Amino acid sequence: EDQVTQSPEALRLQEGESSSLNCSYTVSGLRGLFWYRQDPGKGPEFLFTLYSAGEEKEKERLKATLTKKESFLHITAPKPEDSATYLCAVLPGNFNKFYFGSGTKLNVKP
Amino acid sequence: NAGVMQNPRHLVRRRGQEARLRCSPVKGHSHVYWYRQLPEEGLKFMVYLQKENIIDESGMPKERFSAEFPKEGPSILRIQQVVRGDSAAYFCASSSDSLAQYFGPGTRLLVL
Numbered sequence: 001e002d003q004v005t006q007s008p009e010a011l012r013l014q015e016g017e018s019s020s021l022n023c024s025y026t027v028s029g030l031r032g033l034f035w036y037r038q039d040p041g042k043g044p045e046f047l048f049t050l051y052s053a054g055e056e057k058e059k060e061r062l063k064a065t066l067t068k069k070e071s072f073l074h075i076t077a078p079k080p081e082d083s084a085t086y087l088c089a090v091l092p093g094n095f096n097k098f099y100f101g102s103g104t105k106l107n108v109k110p
Numbered sequence: 111n112a113g114v115m116q117n118p119r120h121l122v123r124r125r126g127q128e129a130r131l132r133c134s135p136v137k138g139h140s141h142v143y144w145y146r147q148l149p150e151e152g153l154k155f156m157v158y159l160q161k162e163n164i165i166d167e168s169g170m171p172k173e174r175f176s177a178e179f180p181k182e183g184p185s186i187l188r189i190q191q192v193v194r195g196d197s198a199a200y201f202c203a204s205s206s207d208s209l210a211q212y213f214g215p216g217t218r219l220l221v222l
Contacts, residue, residue: 031209032209032210034210034211036213042215042216043114043201043203043213043214043215043216044153044201044203044213045213046210046211046212046213049209049210087152087153089153091209095166096158096165097155097158097166097168097169098143098155098211099155100145100152100153100154100155101152102151102152103152
């Protein structure tokens with residue numbers, strides 16, 4: 001069964017303390033893996049799409065990487081405004097249905 | 111440069127009433143997805159539509175729930191005879207190529 005697991009569920013960092021969020025997936029083929037940021041009371045905001053193992057994408061303090069079984073979202077020197085829930089989603093090869101993980105709630109303290 | 115628009119943002123219904131949630135996709139996007147989110151949980155896929163067609167409705171309950179994306183106008187998610195368990199945030203997303211999705215702000219449905 002297609003599945004997406006994110007860890008940790010919650011992460012507290014001090015401002016400037018770099019860390020990584022994990023997204024593990026088991027799908028029958030992979031058309032794409034997607035990262036989103038969601039602030040409380042708002043819709044998810046698109047961050048990155050990754051298509052194949054070895055691919056990397058960067059945006060400001062965020063860098064997403066992809067292997068055959070997992071993706072990492074690296075946060076370098078985070079700031080309080082990076083606090084949010086980060087969601088990972090996968091699109092399997094033969095389906096039109098996106099599978100979302102439960103998210104990692106990041107809290108960056110000043 | 112309008113993004114995905116959803117209305118209403120908040121909707122209160124009594125048990126047994128109907129709820130109609132509207133979604134206007136990004137201009138030019140022909141793919142629309144509906145998701146449901148409970149507090150502290152991830153997004154659960156409900157239905158995927160293209161103009162005038164339902165492509166995948168495997169995440170949507172067979173009873174009481176229906177969705178449409180007409181040739182003209184917004185996509186509609188309809189919930190008939192609402193129950194308290196339908197209380198959730200409902201998000202719509204659109205895309206131009208069935209890959210990267212762009213989400214609306216959501217509709218918070220509260221069933222009394």
